[in-house]
Amino acid sequence: xxxxxxxxxxxxxxxxxxxxxxxxxxxxxxxxxxxxxxxxxxxxxxxxxxxxxxxxxxxxxxxxxxxxxxxxxxxxxxxxxxxxxxxxxxxxxxxxxxxxxxxxxxxxxxxxxxxxxxxxxxxxxxxxxxxxxxxxxxxxxxxxxxxxxxxxxxxxxxxxxxxxxxxxxxxxxxxxxxxxxxxxxxxxxxxxxxxxxxxxxxxxxxxxxxxxxxxxxxxxxxxxxxxxxxxxxxxxxxxxxxxxxxxxxxxxxxxxxxxxxxxxxxxxxxxxxxxxxxxxxxxxxxxxxxxxxxxx
Numbered sequence: 121x122x123x124x125x126x127x128x129x130x131x132x133x134x135x136x137x138x139x140x141x142x143x144x145x146x147x148x149x150x151x152x153x154x155x156x157x158x159x160x161x162x163x164x165x166x167x168x169x170x171x172x173x174x175x176x177x178x179x180x181x182x183x184x185x186x187x188x189x190x191x192x193x194x195x196x197x198x199x200x201x202x203x204x205x206x207x208x209x210x211x212x213x214x215x216x217x218x219x220x221x222x223x224x225x226x227x228x229x230x231x232x233x234x235x236x237x238x239x240x241x242x243x244x245x246x247x248x249x250x251x252x253x254x255x256x257x258x259x260x261x262x263x264x265x266x267x268x269x270x271x272x273x274x275x276x277x278x279x280x281x282x283x284x285x286x287x288x289x290x291x292x293x294x295x296x297x298x299x300x301x302x303x304x305x306x307x308x309x310x311x312x313x314x315x316x317x318x319x320x321x322x323x324x325x326x327x328x329x330x331x332x333x334x335x336x337x338x339x340x341x342x343x344x345x346x347x348x349x350x351x352x353x354x355x356x357x358x359x360x361x362x363x364x365x366x367x368x369x370x371x372x373x374x375x376x377x378x379x380x381x382x383x384x385x386x387x388x389x390x391x392x393x394x395x396x397x398x399x400x401x402x403x404x405x406x407x408x409x410x411x412x413x414x415x416x
Contacts, residue, residue, distance in 0.1 A: 126204040128197045128242040133204050141239060146232060147221025151281030154178035155219040158198070159376045160244070163208035165198050165216070167376070170338040175218065178277045184222055185238050194218060197242040205244050213247045215377045219280060247377055254298075255404075258384030258396045259373065261312070263362070264288035264300040268310040268333040275333035285313045299373070301365075301386070304332050308359045312373050315381070316340035320370035320392075320399045320416070324354035332359060339374040339407075347406050351399070351416050370397030372404075380404035 127136050134140055146152035156171040172191050179186050187193055198216050199208070207214040223236040266284045268275060288300040292313075301317065302310040311317055311334040318340075319326040325348055328334055348355045365371060371383040371391045380403045382396035399416035 126201060128201040128204075130240055131193075131197075133200060136243075140241075141221070142224045144224040144226055145221050145239060146223065146225055146236075147219070147239070147280055149225075150222075150230070151279060151283075152182070152184075152232070153219060153221035153280035154182065154184060154278055155217060155280055156278065157376055158216045158218065159247075160198065160202055160207065160214040160216050162210040162212065163199070163202060165195065167338045167342070168195065168198075170341065171218070171376075174278060174336060174338070175220070178279065179220055181273065181277045182222075182279070184220055185236075186220065187240060193240075194242070197240075198244070201242050201244045205246075207244050207246055213249075215245050215247045217241075217243045217245075219243075221280065250378065250381065255382070255396065258382035258391075258394075259298040260296075260385040260388075261299050261301050261383055262292050262295045262297040262387060264291050264302050264313075266291075266302060267305045268302045269305050270331055270333035272333065276330065276335055278335055289313045303362065304359075308332055308361060309365060310334050311337075315373035315375035315378065316343075317365075317383075318343060318372050318374060319360065319364060319368040320372070320397060321368055324348070324356065326356045326358070326360060326364065326368075328360060329357040337374060337376070339376050339379070342407070343374055343380075343403065347403055350406065351402060353399075353416055365391065368392065370400050372400040379407045 125136055126133050129140050156175045158171050159166045202208045202214055219241045221239045222232055223238045266288050292300040299312045301312050304310050309328050310332045316337040330336055344355045365386055366389055369392045373381045382400045384391055384394050402416055
């Protein structure tokens with residue numbers, strides 16, 4: 121991904137390297153903010169409504185104010201920032217991040233005053249398709265030592281405080297893996313650092329339920345409600361142990377920007393035959409709009 125040259129902030133376009141936020145902003149001071157990352161293909165924003173609903177839910181959980189007519193405002197902002205960064209060509213795919221920080225507060229303390237004006241920032245990056253060798257070999261995962269607490273009210277709030285996710289991704293890098301999987305505090309599968317987890321079993325697809333402390337991913341929703349029915353697959357949402365991953369026929373991660381990515385190794389153990397499976401590849405082709413024979 122290239123560095124964004126132009127950003128959209130509070131209704132205006134500005135150079136990305138210009139000072140735009142004060143150090144008193146609570147997003148910088150405390151990670152007091154929420155965000156969404158949205159995929160844009162050829163200037164077309166994908167699943168804006170779903171991302172907007174999750175952004176509103178996250179902001180409501182932290183009592184962060186949002187502008188009126190947020191959907192229309194974001195649609196215009198995304199269009200403007202993509203055009204300003206030359207990311208609106210039909211052949212271009214972009215990742216757009218929408219960030220809402222609490223805003224600037226001069227004093228100290230955790231509890232914010234009621235009259236803070238939030239900051240709304242929209243950034244865009246060009247996204248290239250994953251390298252062919254990555255798709256050929258699949259992702260290698262490790263299990264993070266960080267645990268997700270399903271009982272936490274923040275488990276499904278997408279905040280700008282991402283320390284746990286950064287820590288887990290660093291764990292993966294130190295161990296020579298591509299990503300890390302979280303388990304819940306009681307040992308069930310949860311999600312990866314920025315994607316939902318699916319298992320391919322003889323009976324269909326299995327994925328951790330939202331009660332496992334995971335984010336309600338828009339791509340997860342697409343797999344469950346759209347892609348799986350098109351391929352004749354039943355989907356089971358529930359609690360699954362690590363053993364379920366090791367005995368699965370296939371496994372894959374699902375995220376807004378990367379789409380469907382095969383998982384072939386976990387904790388140095390092969391998943392299935394250790395290669396991307398036909399069901400995963402069919403789902404990826406469906407997500408990317410690639411014509412071809414589908415098989416699961």
